[in-house]
Amino acid sequence: MIDYIKGTLAEINPTEAIVECNGIGYSTLISLQTYEALNGNKEIKIYIHHYIREDEELYYGFASKDERNLFRLLIGVSGIGAATARMMLSSLSSDEIRNAIIAEDINKIKSIKGIGLKSAQRLILELKDKVVKGAGSDTSQLFSSQSNPAAEEATTALVLLGFTKANVNKVVSAVLKEYPGASLEEIIKLSLKKL
Numbered sequence: 001m002i003d004y005i006k007g008t009l010a011e012i013n014p015t016e017a018i019v020e021c022n023g024i025g026y027s028t029l030i031s032l033q034t035y036e037a038l039n040g041n042k043e044i045k046i047y048i049h050h051y052i053r054e055d056e057e058l059y060y061g062f063a064s065k066d067e068r069n070l071f072r073l074l075i076g077v078s079g080i081g082a083a084t085a086r087m088m089l090s091s092l093s094s095d096e097i098r099n100a101i102i103a104e105d106i107n108k109i110k111s112i113k114g115i116g117l118k119s120a121q122r123l124i125l126e127l128k129d130k131v132v133k134g135a136g137s138d139t140s141q142l143f144s145s146q147s148n149p150a151a152e153e154a155t156t157a158l159v160l161l162g163f164t165k166a167n168v169n170k171v172v173s174a175v176l177k178e179y180p181g182a183s184l185e186e187i188i189k190l191s192l193k194k195l
Contacts, residue, residue, distance in 0.1 A: 002059070006045045012038060014090075017061055019046055028061030031089035037063035051082050060086065066166070070094045077126045084114045095166060101131045102164070132164060151176055154187040163195050171195055 005028075007021030014035045019026045028046055030038070038044050046061040047068045060082060062068040067089060074085035074097075088097060091112045100108040101124055109120040151172055158168040168191070175182060175190045182190065 002048045002050055004045055004047045005061075007043070009038060009041060009044045017044075017046065019044060019061070026059060028059040029086060030061045031067070031086050032091075033067055033089055033093060034061060034063040049082075058082070067094050070097060073127060073130060074123075077123050079119055079122060084119075087114050088112050098131050098164060098166060101127050104128070132162060148176065150182070150184040150187055153184050154191060157188055158191055158195070167195060 005019045005021050005026050007019045007026075009017060010020040010025055011018040012030075012035065014032055015029060017028050017030050017034070017038060019028065028048065030046075034046070038046070044063075046063065047065050049060040049062070049068055049071060051058040051060055060068075060071065062071065071082075071085050071089060074080050074088060075082055080088075092100070092108070096108070099105075104124050106117070106120045106124065109115055109123060110117060115123070155168050155172050158172070159165055171191045171194045172187060174194065175187055179186065179190065
């Protein structure tokens, strides 16, 4: 199984990126999020979802593990195929999709081309608990920005309280920027006010 391809960006357009690695050009289908992240870079690392059906074999490429994890969560919902999930990731950011699912914002999800009322309701029903528990987000990013052990403990505590990993990571980072020397208790209290 291919996890990622690291190489030279040979060609890119809003729906496809061709990555050359050791003389082989890999065609990957991408979202607009990935296009914006990769465009203008020469050397790239693209995370792969290998999609195989009896009549086709495709690579879906993502600029981050976070986006790939969300894509995999979306295609796990009955009625949401790979093309629809890619359209969702092109229409809204990963955080916007997660927040719409958590807030049960059917209208925001319905605003995506190819998603009707029933699909939006099914998406919320099947994914809300998973997204709240942090599924579909990259756990390696959770601690990468914090070198502070108190921040790591605070982040873990807030996730255990039921907040999403992505939201906790942003809030804890914001608290640390505002109060760099905050203790564990202070980080948790200040974060809870912002969550």
